[in-house]
Amino acid sequence: MxxxxxxxxxxxxxxxxxxxxxxxxxxxxxxxxxxxxxxxxxxxxxxxxxxxxxxxxxxxxxxxxxxxxxxxxxxxxxxxxxxxxxxxxxxxxxxxxxxxxxxxxxxxxxxxxxxxxxxxxxxxxxxxxxxxxxxxxxxxxxxxxxxxxxxxxxxxNYHDDIINHLLDNGADVNKCSDEGLSALSMCIILYYPVESFKANIAERNFKKDEVSTLLIYNSLQQSADAFSQCLLRVPSYACVNGYGGAEVLLRKTTGSRWTTVKLLLRRGADPNVCRIPLHVLFFAVKAADVGAVKLLLAAGARTDIRLPSRLGGLMPLHIAVAIPGEEGVKITELILHSATDPDARAEDEDDVYAPDWPAESPLIIAMKLNNETGPPSEYYSSSSLVPEEGGRTPLHIACEREDNPKHVRDVVHLLLTHKANPNTLWSGHSPLSLAIASGNDLVMIELLAYGADPNLPLSNDIGSALCAAVNTTYEQKRTLSNRILLIDKLIEAGADMLMPITLSQGRRTAVGTVVDYAYYKYFQDKKIAHTPYHALLPPEREIFNARRELLEYISDRLRECVILKEREWDREELRKSRKCKFKLNLQQPFFKYCYQCGRAIGIRLTLCTRCYEIFTCSKACKVKAWNERHKRECLGAPVVQKGRLAVTRPDVHIFE
Incomplete structure (x- = not known):
């Protein structure tokens, strides 16, 4: 024949x-x-x-x-x-x-x-x-x-012996039909119905008009099931134990289909020959079938394949790291052992992280930005890393997950041990900021242990990892105490409170610190920040109190960082430097910020008229700073001592 x-x-x-x-x-x-x-x-x-x-x-x-x-x-x-x-x-x-x-x-x-x-x-x-x-x-x-x-x-249907007989007599196991389907791909389509696919965040951002490939798959699945409908014409097949006869017959063939899949692979079926509607490896990964993934990889299934661009250009690893449960960890490990690129990017560089989608109602303009320049360069250390921005990497997808923290931590650990880069950007976010936004502290600790830079500058108004920690958009992921612990962990890992953060509002921009960023986000919530306290509902009052307490905490940490930074400088060298700069009429390295609330932009700063050592932005901040700490600091100095800004006494009021 x-x-x-x-x-x-x-x-x-x-x-x-x-x-x-x-x-x-x-x-x-x-x-x-x-x-x-x-x-x-x-x-x-x-x-x-x-x-x-x-x-x-x-x-x-x-x-x-x-x-x-x-x-x-x-x-x-x-x-x-x-x-x-x-x-x-x-x-x-x-x-x-x-x-x-x-x-x-x-x-x-x-x-x-x-x-x-x-x-x-x-x-x-x-x-x-x-x-x-x-x-x-x-x-x-x-x-x-x-x-x-x-x-x-x-x-x-699915005769192993007949298939063996045909293959022994010269049948081409990789021959495709007119529809572009091989025998292996057809078995895989029948074995994995759409209902078997696990939900994963890697594909959750797809638009409804971008699922044509899945519709093709559904049509193939429906045509594959159509044969059973004719059996319903025969009364004896009409109903079995309350289920449709076609459904019962299909259930009975599951084992036969998988046996046929293994037979075809054993007889040389190429898992890469057919990509309609998807490469066969995608079916096994999306269904979280560890055994099938292992079998297909052993048969030579490629891992550098992609979904169509309209479906995000995802690769098997992108989907594997998003699969919930222990199966996702095992499949990720199998694919990584196949020498795949752990930093491969999806084709979704224009997508936006879902919590960052713009609000439907316009945000209130609560801060006036006047092109402030931020802290002098002597107060902070610039990051030497220049992050690359593009589509999501597997690490970004894993850090987005909000399910079992331990499973996500294991997936991230596998990626990092295979040299995944933790300092890349997607939608303005690094993997570290996504872990902070999703509320997974175990992943955050893992990233910091493998070299994630907490001072990496982030785009799209994200700022930095510390900014993500104080952003009101992600506050529901943690309690107030956990948010404070998060800030402490980031600072211990090297996060700089004085790192310059650029804020923008229309055409105006200003450079401040994480404290300015926190106030900027705080004032954007018109309901909480601009409603009298007595008019707030009890749940809203809890939110208000938590936000104010967090703002006070980061203000205290900023003040501590400034004081420690200035104490590190040798006083004698600083005095000589100031003398030299005065003669040359150069600006002194001095960070002007409110000594109480920590803000540096969008406010009017006034010097203390007693010591000329600190600034305050309002009467409330001046009184509170005096009562809490500055009374002891200011009165403890000799009256005749010149302040560190004595040479700038004419410039008492600074408008910023």
Whole structure:
């Protein structure tokens, strides 16, 4: 038998029944399973011509048969070539039960409908081989049993022995059908229905009009299931234990399908040959099937494949790190061991992190930015890293997750041990800022341990890791005490409170610190920040109190950082430096900020008229700073001592 015919038979075995069941009357399907060379399965050249000429246009339904509204008669019909039919007739058509015999010795015994073999029946060959099962409009449809002359029995869908026999005789296991589907891909499509896919955040940002590939997959799945619908025409298949007969039959084939998948891979099926609708590896990963992923990778499945650009250009690793549960950890490890790129980027560089989507109502303008320059460079250390920005890396996706923290930590650990870069940007975020935004402290600790820079400058108005920690957008992920602990952990890891943060509002910009950023975000909430306290509801008062307490805490930490930084400088060298700069009329390195609230932009700063050492921004801050700490600091200094800004006493008021 020719190799093309064996391939045709292979597809018939794997795909039997997936064709559209809306066949025209009298059309005979050409994909029957030949089991012996030269045998003519359904050779009806003489019969079909005669029957089509004699066919009457009588509207008959199977309900008519089941309700016995058609009177059947028995009879015999013969043809000049020696073929004959003996059985029941209705309206001069073969209708009911009968036997059709061909001159070559083949015969069919079973149900007929409008001159077609339709329903339950048995087909016999001259060598005593036979098929018993269901027929639909003169071709085999659904499930049945094939019995060879030596007594071997096979079911006609997913026969491992038949597939082996075909492959042994030259069938091409990687040959694709006209639809571009290989035998392996068709088995995978049938084995993994859409319902088996696990929800994952890697694909949650897709727009509704960008799921055409999934629609194609759904249509293939539906066509693959269409064969079972014809069985519902047979009363015995209509319902089994309360479930549709088609559903029960499909459930019974799950094990057979997986056995066939393993057989095809063992016989050399290439998992990379077909990408319609998806590469087969994507099915196993999306279904969180660890065993299948391991088998496909062992068979040479590539891991550098991508989904279409309209679906984000995701790779298997992007989806694997987003799979919840222990399965996601195991699949991630398997793919990483396949020498895949841990920093591969998806094609979603224009997407926005969901919590950062712009609010529907315009934000209130609460701070006036006047191009303030921020702290002098002597007060902070600039980061030497220049982050690369683009689509999401697997590390970004893993850090977005908000499910089991331990599983996410394990996935992140695997990525980092395989040299994933923790200092890349997507949508303005680094993996560290995403871990902070998602509320996963275990992941944050893991990132810091593997070199994540807490002072990495972030774009899209994110600022820095500390800014993410004080951002009101992500505050619901942690309690107030946990947010304070988070800030302390970041500072211990090297986060700089004096790192310059650029704020923008329309065309105006200003450079401040994390404290300015926190106030900037605080004032953007019109409901909480600009409503009298007595008018707030109890839950809103809790939010207000928590935000004010956090602002006070970071203000205290900023003040401590400034004092420690100034104490590090040698007083004698600083005095000489100031003397030199005064002679050269140069600006002194001095950070001007409110000594109480910590703000440096959008406020009016006033020097203390007693010591000229500190600034305050309002009467409330001046009184509070005096009562809490500055009373002791200011009065403790000699009256005759010059302040550190004595040379700038004429500039008492500074407007910023």
């Amino acid at each position: 020719n190799s093309w015919r064996f391939h045709h038979m292979t597809l018939s075995l794997i795909k039997e029944g997936i064709s559209n069941s809306n066949h025209q009357e009298g059309h005979v399907k050409e994909t029957e399973d030949d089991v012996e060379q030269g045998s003519s399965l359904f050779d009806e050249k003489e019969e079909s011509q005669t029957e089509e000429d004699d066919e009457q246009l009588v509207k008959l339904t199977e309900d008519d048969l089941s309700s016995n509204r058609i009177i059947l008669t028995s009879g015999i019909q013969e043809w000049p070539d020696g073929s004959s039919y003996k059985g029941e007739f209705g309206f001069d058509l073969k209708l009911g039960y009968g036997e059709f015999s061909w001159v070559n010795g083949e015969r069919y015994v079973g149900q007929f409908y409008k001159d077609h073999r339709h329903g339950k029946g048995m087909y016999f060959w001259p060598d005593n081989s036979k098929f018993a099962g269901s027929f639909y409009l003169s071709h085999k449809e659904g499930y049945g049993t094939m019995e060879f002359k030596d007594g071997r029995n096979y079911q006609t």
